[in-house]
Amino acid sequence: MNFIILPLKLRPAVKEVSHQLNCDFNGSICAGYLKNRYNIDYLNHKSGLYVRNISNYEFFYGLFMGIGNTFISPTTTDHAIDDEYDGVVLQKGIAVYMGYNNLKAGIAIGMDNLLGKDRKNWIYENRPYLAFTLGFNIENK
Structure with missing residues (x-):
């Protein structure tokens, strides 16, 4: 299981609102297929000792679910409200x-x-978006 954040969300144009790029906090748990590849190199230092260097490459695809926040305003509610606030979303x-x-x-x-x-x-609501993700593992290996 992995944890990802979605620091950038690109929402397509809806009604009279043009494309939106949101930079709100969004954190999610991911589950899916993870493929790792490890490289182990030994480097010879000037002292004559070898130092081990381990590199990890991984590829992941899967499903995510989490919470985040988004700006709610008259524009994003088709002028049904007059207030502006940060709403909580399930993503x-x-x-x-x-x-x-x-x-x-x-x-x-x-x-x-x-x-x-x-x-x-x-x-x-329930409209697709494209997001950039950053992530890290939350399980011990």
Whole structure:
């Protein structure tokens, strides 16, 4: 199991609202297929001793689910409300990423569900988006 964050979400144009690039907090748990490849090298230092260097390459694809926040305004609710606030969303979708050692980056396609009374008016409810992901493993190996 892995943990990913989605620091950038690109939402397509909906109604009169143009494309949106959101930079809100979004964290998710991922489950799916993970393929690792390890390289072990021994480097000879000037002292005559060998130092072991281990590199890890990985490829992952699978499903994600988590929570995040998003900006709610009259524009994003088709002018059904007058207030502006940060709403909580349940996010889900599929993700693909590649990793090298502790750095993992990739892309995801997901959909959000607004948790709250304005979900029926939110223009992005269950609409797909494209996201950039960063991740790390949360299990011991």
